[in-house]
Amino acid sequence: xxxxxxxxxxxxxxxxxxxxxxxxxxxxxxxxxxxxxxxxxxxxxxxxxxxxxxxxxxxxxxxxxxxxxxxxxxxxxxxxxxxxxxxxxxxxxxxx
Numbered sequence: 404x405x406x407x408x409x410x411x412x413x414x415x416x417x418x419x420x421x422x423x424x425x426x427x428x429x430x431x432x433x434x435x436x437x438x439x440x441x442x443x444x445x446x447x448x449x450x451x452x453x454x455x456x457x458x459x460x461x462x463x464x465x466x467x468x469x470x471x472x473x474x475x476x477x478x479x480x481x482x483x484x485x486x487x488x489x490x491x492x493x494x495x496x497x498x499x
Contacts, residue, residue, distance in 0.1 A: 415477055417468060421463065421485040424492035425449070431499050442467050459487055 412467050429436055429445055436445070446464040450457045462484045469475040 415470070417482060417485055418467065418477065421488060422467070424489050424496075425463075428453075428492050428495055431496065442471070456488070456491060459484055461493075463488055 425445060426436055429449060432449070434445075434448055436487050442464055446460050454458070463481075466484065467483045468476070470477055470481075
């Protein structure tokens with residue numbers, strides 16, 4: 404569960420930045436973020452509210468689960484998707 408990880412990455416600053424933007428956008432959409440929420444639960448809620456980001460969020464969810472729960476390395480492709488999400492999230496936050 405998310406609480407076991409603490410919703411932070413001890414491995415990579417890009418993952419931490421991505422998690423921060425996920426939580427910010429999640430809260431701005433009116434969801435009540437709980438540290439006991441799993442990545443899958445949060446990403447599912449985001450995908451429902453932001454269907455145009457669904458493909459990107461699905462990729463990020465799988466990457467984050469592999470990285471945080473499975474301790475796998477972050478690939479170059481992961482960084483591309485993280486970057487796309489972070490750019491979207493920043494512009495989304497500015498529009499609110």
